[in-house]
Amino acid sequence: MRLPLRCSSIVLLALAALPLQATTLLVNAHIHTMDPSRPEATALAWKDDGRLLAVGDTADLQKQFPGSTIEDAKGATVIPGLIDAHGHMLGLGMTHIQVDLVGSASRAEVVSRLKAAAAKLPAGVWLIGRGWDQNRWADKHFPSAADLDAAFPDRPVYLERVDGHASWANTAAMKHATKSLDGDWQPEGGRIERVGKRATGVLVDGAQALVGQAIPPLTHQQTRDAYKAAFADAVAAGLTGVHDPGVSLQDFKVLQEMAAAGEIPLRLYEMADGNHEALDWLCNQGGRWADASGRLQMRTVKLYMDGALGSRGAALLADYSDDHGNKGIFVTSPEAYRTAVDKAYRCHVQVATHAIGDRGNRHVLDTYQAVLGDHADSDHRWRVEHAQIVALDDIPRFASLHLIASMQPTHATSDMPWAEQRLGAERLKGAYAWQRFIQEKVPLAFGSDFPVEQVNPMLGLYAAVTRQDLNGQPPAGWLPDQRVSRIQALAGFTRGAAYASFMEDQVGALRAGMRADFVVLSGDPLTVPPRQIADLKPLSTWVDGKAVYRAGTTNAAP
Secondary structure (H helix, E strand, C coil): CCCCCCHHHHHHHHHHHHHCCCEEEEECCEECCCCCCEEHHHHEECCCEEEEEEEEEEEEEHHHHEEEEEEEECEEEEEECCEEECCCCHHHHHCCCCCCCEEEEHHHHHHHHHHHHHCCCCCCCCEEEEEHHHHHHCCCCCCHHHHCCCCCCCCCCEEEEECEEEEECCCCHHHCCCCCCCCCCCCEEEEEECCCEEEEEEEEEECCCCCCCCCCCCCCHHHHHHHHHHHHHHHCCCEEEEEEEEECCHHHHHHHHHHHHCCCCCCCEEEEEECCHHHHHHHHHHCCCCCCCCCCEEEEEEEECCCCCCCCCCCCCCCCCCCCCCCEEEECCCHHHHHHHHHHCCCCCEEEECCHHHHHHHHHHHHHHHHHHCCCCCCCEEEEEECEEEEEHHHHHHHHHCCCCEEEEHHHHHHHHCHHHHHHHHHHHHHHHHCHHHCCCCCCCECCCCCCCCCHHHHHHHHHHCCCHHHHHHHHHHHHHHCCCCCHHHCCCCHHHHCCCCCCCCCCCCCCCEEECCEEHHHHHHCHHHHHHHCCEEEEEEECCCEEEEEECCCCCC
């Protein structure tokens, strides 16, 4: 029966008088919201859809939202969900199935770790590892196939350097190369290390595929399992989002399948792997794609300009200080790079380019400027990934072109023992120069580049604030004028990363209307003694108002 108009009005007024219903309240917390309009709070309220209804004081929100489920933080510190603006998810997952060589102090230690792993493999199966770094060894020289051959005369061995920009193969693996590695030729965008005309076993950048493409690819199930392992690692580290640079269309389809099944517990901002199938597909989607859950999207292409500093592949304007005659490598030819940037521009796709050396960065800036033209002040948010060594007069160009510098603080503390040997003192003025970018008002997005570095964002916060290693060296910090404040460091992993993914209205801060993505920590990164920042642990990680990780549990819930 239809109610009379007067009765309907009474019912509506009565409903309006009822208190708002929040599904959940987080109370008794010390919350750093990263919202300038209310920097601190003690409580959050949200509904089942994962949207924050209110951010405020515990007593006020308990009165405003009676009957809600209570999550008592018991005085713990809460910050917005941490976002790694540059981390390789599949690479992280594959660390669970490859031999971990990170931290190995010598060739002998590498071989020892490999022998232990090989004992569990069937005969003839490739032995794959990652993480070696010759800069940690006494002689600091590249290894050779001979270092592996005695222990593995028949089994193919292929080992990626810690930065992923060089690989070390034994003779059995080099026999699978697509063409002879000996001679005086070099592949485009890469370098085969040789003594005379004989390949030593080390392949830099574009040369890696000559052997690497012979490795049997992951199966569909292995890819799913690797992603699941990476998801668990990420949320346990306090990450609620990752910008994943360089995913193939085949692997992205696996992620789409997992998103549709509700198996992704954090937000993935995927980037197509160069001018290949994934970019073609993205262009056909109008330049962007997102799943309904908000956990998976793609609107960016990841391109490569040069190699890495540790393997002397970063493209420099002048010779390496410790390798005269070597200015590094353009991994992508300038012509092919311009073609890819033009294509992305036409497709309305965000461009993110790996550039480490000052010559690599300058060529990226020149190309961006040429392609953007009169539209450089548009809201394109193109990015430079790493922006690691930049000529001082090029830093203001990032601002004038409205670019984002996507940088990784732990790269500075990992590279500081040997960076001056590569570059000399003068070029260090533009190296890992976070404050110089901030002074030019260039937006910074912080990340780790895992698995090159550890997935733990607390190490990034610590490195950004101190520019010291975990032993507190050097005492004043390395190039200490480029340290950032604690709030600037936290902003790089929250608001800055959110802005770099066009999500600043959704994540990166805690205020009404935004996603309930946050981390409950064991201490306060803004007040604990600096060294203790690195030791802080997530007690729980929340995405869309659901706990996807709790300390002491084993499984992440999507």
